[in-house]
Amino acid sequence: MPEFEGLSAVYLNASLQRHAADSHTRKLMEKSAGIMRSEGVDVELIHMLDHRIGFGMVTDAVADNGAEADEWPSIQAKIMAADILVIGSPIWLGVKSSLATLAIERMYASSGEKNAKGQYLYYGKTAGCIVTGNEDGVKAVSMELLYAFQHIGYVVPPQADCGWIGEAGPGPSYGDADPDTGRPFGFDNDFTNRNTTIMAWNLMHQAKILKDMGGFPDKGNVAADWQSVTNASQF
Amino acid sequence: MPEFEGLSAVYLNASLQRHAADSHTRKLMEKSAGIMRSEGVDVELIHMLDHRIGFGMVTDAVADNGAEADEWPSIQAKIMAADILVIGSPIWLGVKSSLATLAIERMYASSGEKNAKGQYLYYGKTAGCIVTGNEDGVKAVSMELLYAFQHIGYVVPPQADCGWIGEAGPGPSYGDADPDTGRPFGFDNDFTNRNTTIMAWNLMHQAKILKDMGGFPDKGNVAADWQSVTNASQF
Amino acid sequence: MPEFEGLSAVYLNASLQRHAADSHTRKLMEKSAGIMRSEGVDVELIHMLDHRIGFGMVTDAVADNGAEADEWPSIQAKIMAADILVIGSPIWLGVKSSLATLAIERMYASSGEKNAKGQYLYYGKTAGCIVTGNEDGVKAVSMELLYAFQHIGYVVPPQADCGWIGEAGPGPSYGDADPDTGRPFGFDNDFTNRNTTIMAWNLMHQAKILKDMGGFPDKGNVAADWQSVTNASQF
Amino acid sequence: MPEFEGLSAVYLNASLQRHAADSHTRKLMEKSAGIMRSEGVDVELIHMLDHRIGFGMVTDAVADNGAEADEWPSIQAKIMAADILVIGSPIWLGVKSSLATLAIERMYASSGEKNAKGQYLYYGKTAGCIVTGNEDGVKAVSMELLYAFQHIGYVVPPQADCGWIGEAGPGPSYGDADPDTGRPFGFDNDFTNRNTTIMAWNLMHQAKILKDMGGFPDKGNVAADWQSVTNASQF
16 A cells, blocks of 8 residues: 555645646646655645635635635635645746735635634644746745745645746746757756655655644644643743 | 653844843743743753854855854754754844844755755754744744745744734834833733744644654655655656 | 826725725825825726736736636726836735735736837836735835836835834734724824835835936836947956 | 946945855856946945954944944945945845845944935935845845835835846856856856846936935935825824
């Protein structure tokens, strides 16, 4: 039996390309997902632009913020059912996409809810990110995404981000065919492949550790109860 | 026996105040350290400005970058001996201090070295940050610090940052005496106290989990060996 | 005649609140707009969520990225007709809103076009930002917005951002009524009022300077022509 | 007579390399400086690590923060005498160097002082930045530096940053000799050369505009006097 049988992952692509097949970021997400699938993880890729997602710090943007439609609740349900979350984002002007920001906002809107232990909702899960662009900004995008993940309860394992960019300036995007060789740009970049590999394994390890423990220990991190343990107000 | 007996933590203060006693950030670090000590963790606080630390992407700034003096190696040894690292930083113009940046640079300069499992040096440990200012920027500072931690091998547990700022504009710093009440500003801020408490507990839990497992699992994350496992170049 | 008669400004609100009247950020934008109007500037406030705006690095998201509707082109036309742009954003998890990111993406998608001098489209204009939240992140949001502005051609004058946040932790938002006094929170914050005032004046000065000069001088900054002046490839 | 005769610029290099000649960032700074010199600007390059600079939010780190030595005051005097400031920074872990952060801190420590018009000290000047690395982060570094500049009074003209990075992963730094061709990496990157050129020209234009006007207009931006003009507290 594969080592990570029984784990599940959602890969959420915040590309601005309407069609999943046109997304460069998805090409790198597929590599990461491929590793997980080979090791027994049940993986689902979601292309955000395949869905109508409303704006607002609300759980239901139709009911609570006047949106015409809102398919976020079904995405949110998948995120909650998964042990692992990976958000993919392109880079525009050095930062994450509007859709990646929208995903974080919608997740954050539920973050006050509690899991079965009384911890914030996302406790017991792990998350990472995948970033591509043709120019600059993998780390800047990752800083914002990984910060958000840990803030709402995810464990961020070592080396939880990976990505690809080209040399300074416009140029090919990840996976574009090199006109000279026909090979996709970035696919033979050892640095990107190595980091993508390490990240996938670390997310699987971390998810399994959390699952085997029955989630993250809850002493001291149940918001309603922080004064019942040794706490900051005592010092 | 306290639950976390046997764990150790280094609290590194990147305040720009020459003397530890003048540092507002230290006042919040002391609360966090107080929790850990009460739970059995062996804690050491280091005030960076008590030491002469050289610049450079080197492990020894005297030998390798012409510095007059460099006490970083002894700090680095303490960081390596500890299960938990907490960096404290003030906020200036919305970002972390030069000393916090210096600490990360010096740690990063060793990050290519390997631990006993062949993983990057900092694998098997956990880290968080504490931030204070009178105005704005706790999250911006934390994004950079937590990103650096996970990048070099630390596990970042849920809610690994805490901090305090006042309302927009100049004003009292954390722990300054309120002239009206005599009480220190920020000490009775429930939000800060709660987050400081949760962070201390989560770092202790995470450190214990890692220690009990003998470090982070090494399959797939040994840089020299990534091609021997299911990897990104296969997809 | 008012000093700044003849200038025009667009205030674009990237609030996540469906209705303009519910936006806290708008309350501060109104103060800034009030100063400009009093000094003769023709001001229009746009609430992004009053419009259906498509995603994508395209100028027309219906034609070029399969969106159902896209009112961005009419907003873009107003931005192009104005001398001054002010983007207002709330803060969520320490960063600018998805709508603010969307606005920048859509503006950036036109940035390769040229103005009458052959410069990038936004040359000859000036821009700033207004940020509110209940917690933390005015500077982090402003860094991203102001960076984007200068990158695509705007002049960023001194102190081009302003904002309001409360003390660390959840709490009232800008303009909420104080239950004790009935007065709106933040309205009597001298720091916020002063910075909001300085920013409005500096944007008006800068816009007038540019208008009086007939735009920004074009020697050396026409992308198609950089090799005809003293340039970096010569050194 | 060259068009920009009479203007002066300080180029401050925050490289972590002890010796100026070893700094890759300096190689790109030299190109920018070369353009300015050719156009009549009096340019001085300062290598921060040639100087002992103290820490602290103080104007004199020896007198006010217990430093052993502090040559910042002489650097500060040069910055104040110059019309243009350009800070160069390497990228480490995606962010600006500790020395770049130190430079901003020390400049900020004087920012409460006033110029002859009663404006904050740096009003009437213009600034930009130059960033190099072998991997990722030009925009992230520039966001922090340009934000700081405008915050303390500088005008940021269009396209005020430039830089070079290589493809994702470790690799040659800017100006390293290509073993195959002997040519320095990055020197023939048209994107970098073009942006470096545009930035130099825009800084010169902006400095001349400010000089010809006798600084930035002062109505509405003298902090002590903001309530004497139309202001935010009135709306």
